[in-house]
Amino acid sequence: MYSEITGAIRVVVEPRYLPDHSDPEEHRFVWAYSVKIENLGVDAVQLRARHWRITDAFGREQTVDGPGVVGEQPLIQPGSSFEYTSGTPLGTPSGFMSGHYDMTGPDGQIFTVSVPSFALDLPEAAGRPH
Template identity: 60%
Template sequence: MYSETTHAIRVSVRPEFLEDQSSPGEGHYVWAYTVRIENTGGETVQLRSRHWHITDARGRVQEVRGAGVVGEQPVLSPGQSFEYTSGTPLSTPSGIMVGSYQMERTDGSRFDVRIPAFSLDSPHERGALN
């Protein structure tokens, strides 16, 4: 599990390779990732948008921006959390994802929360010694 806290918002991510949805012989690899967003602070916030950088093993970067997550813009009171699962395909057997959420306080001010970088690894990746 990968975890990072920004402005009292803890974001934890657990990636999982989906063998049954992948076709390595055709260069198609799929991962699910479960994200837990916890408000450890003292004020209510709402997740407004997301921004992802997805980089495959060849260094190609795909950016994804949009409102909310999985069709929702959850409101998190102090002590509350929200969890969702999404996924991403790649044409390489490994990659990395990193990003941010934009949150809004009840006074209308906004701030960014970092999503920790996490590795997308499949059993089809050959190991390399550095």
């Protein structure tokens, strides 16, 4: 599990390899990642956009930007959390993801919340590269 706190927002990520959706012979390795966004503050916040960098074992990078997450722009009340699961394919058996969310507070100002960098490594990989 990977965790990072930005201001009053904690983001926890747990990646897992999906062998049933992967095909190593075709260089297709698929991971799911579950994310929990916790509001530790005193004001409601709304997740507006996501920004991801997905890097494979060769250093090839893909960026993904878009509104919200999994089709939602959740409003997270103080003391509450929002959880979702998504996924990504890679062409190599290891890599990593990093990124951030754009959020707004009660004043409407946009602020950035970091997502911890997390490894995408096959469970049986010797030495786990990341």
